[in-house]
Amino acid sequence: MRSVLGYRRPPEDTQPAYLEPRYVSTLKRAPTQPLVLLRHTLSEISGPVFGRECIGPRDHDLTIQHSGEPIGERIVVTGQVLDDDGKAVPHTLVEIWQANAAGRYRHAIDQHHAPLDPNFTGCGRTLTDAAGFYTFTTIKPGAYPWRNHPNAWRPAHIHFSIFGPSFCTRLVTQMYFPGDPLLSRDPMYLSVPNDDARHRLIAKFDWQTTIPDVALGYQFNIVLRGPEATPFESPSGGSP
Ligand SMILES: [Fe+2]
Secondary structure, three states, X not given: OOOOOOOOOOOHHHOOOOOOOOOOHHXXXXXXXXXXXXXXOHHHHOOOOOOHHHOOOOOXXXXXXOOOOOOOOEEEEEEEEEOOOOXXXXXXXXXXXXXXXXXXXOOOOOOOOOOOOOOOOOEEEEEOOOOOEEEEEEEOOOOEEEOXXXXXXXXXXXXXXXXXXXXXXXXXXXXXXXXXXXXXXXXXXXXXXXXHHHHOOEOEEOOOOOEOOOEEEEEOOEEOOOOOOOOXXXXXXOOO
């Protein structure tokens, strides 16, 4: 078989540690043995990829997916998906999921004592354009409690999945909001050891995309690989 040049692994401290004692679920799921790194072959660095036919016309706007309007502060989230050499990643699938303005997910497992919003599902998807840019219109998610430790609250966040050019480059991460007082107490956010890498998870407030009388703009660029890579979640488990 023809040998292929695999994808580079991210620098170590730019990604969350598998074992982070303050983030209690990692105690159960962190590997106890050194990982075995698998060699990338042609099937990992080529398709399959997702095409434009997967995307509905309202999928990028979470405020118009129902008959009424969802409760909450409107926001526009834009950004560019980049490869490790700064090259834009065009026509790639970007998906988001989030809690509603009250901090509750529309999911059977979420029994947080907060109201569901009949006009908000909390899921969106789009493809980046030819220059690698994406745009979502949504509402700002609320903070919500979780059972990691006494009085634990997750900072407001939006979950992101970005496929990139192949399955091997798929990245799952969370976008946070600037100035959130819960960030300094969140073990999940703090599980990224490198300060610069951790700060890349916080969106920038953006006047350019703020729409007068309608919505505040936030910019969240995503780098799939390399020294500037956006920290992504451990492949060994999910997160609330
Ligand atoms: Fe979440």
